[in-house]
Amino acid sequence: APTVGVLALQGDVREHLAALESVGARAVPVRRLTELEAVDGLVLPGGESTTIDNLLRVFGLDEPLRAAIKGGLPVYGSCAGMILLADRILDGTDDQRTLGGMDVVVRRNAFGRQVDSFETDLETAGIEGGPVRTAFIRAPWIEEAGPGVEVLARIPETDTLGRPVAAAGRIVAARQGSLLATAFHPEITGDARVHGLFVSIIAGS
Numbered sequence: 072a073p074t075v076g077v078l079a080l081q082g083d084v085r086e087h088l089a090a091l092e093s094v095g096a097r098a099v100p101v102r103r104l105t106e107l108e109a110v111d112g113l114v115l116p117g118g119e120s121t122t123i124d125n126l127l128r129v130f131g132l133d134e135p136l137r138a139a140i141k142g143g144l145p146v147y148g149s150c151a152g153m154i155l156l157a158d159r160i161l162d163g164t165d166d167q168r169t170l171g172g173m174d175v176v177v178r179r180n181a182f183g184r185q186v187d188s189f190e191t192d193l194e195t196a197g198i199e200g201g202p203v204r205t206a207f208i209r210a211p212w213i214e215e216a217g218p219g220v221e222v223l224a225r226i227p228e229t230d231t232l233g234r235p236v237a238a239a240g241r242i243v244a245a246r247q248g249s250l251l252a253t254a255f256h257p258e259i260t261g262d263a264r265v266h267g268l269f270v271s272i273i274a275g276s
């Protein structure tokens with residue numbers, strides 16, 4: 072089984088560790104460079120992207136992680152983690168940086184405020200067995216994606232009651248090589264198939 076790290080500086084680390092274990096990976100928290108060097112893949116969890124950005128710099132993990140991503144380390148970023156994987160960011164704070172690696176523009180807090188959080192079922196390319204149960208919590212979306220980026224999921228045109236959706240068509244899951252990003256949290260709904268997809272990406276890399 073691959074050893075998959077979860078960046079454990081801030082955010083919902085435990086839920087990702089549990090989801091990874093449930094699909095057969097050996098899951099370990101990563102806070103130090105030596106721990107980063109020992110993993111076959113890494114999850115960047117949801118949380119607060121500005122805080123994780125700051126802590127990456129404080130812990131001296133930002134440059135090593137950039138280098139690891141450039142070197143082909145498989146990385147899955149969820150929500151704040153998706154922001155960290157994006158090459159460009161809209162509505163970030165003035166000094167906010169990302170790790171980059173994925174040729175996308177993300178818009179932070181794109182769906183609105185905390186009260187605008189929601190759960191929904193989403194058809195996701197590369198995931199069999201029906202739509203994925205997802206949670207959007209003050210989530211970003213991908214506003215633009217480069218030609219090398221495979222779009223895996225978009226917000227549907229209507230909700231389950233047939234009403235039009237404001238964010239219709241927005242990209243909320245994408246893959247570029249061994250980098251995977253979702254605007255949503257699959258780790259808190261009990262649906263571990265996105266983690267399963269990530270483990271298969273690690274196996275194939």
Ligand code: GLN
Nearest residue numbers: 117118119120150151209
């Ligand atoms: N709004 C948060 C940010 O900007 C992300 C929220 C989340 O990860 N659930 O980082």
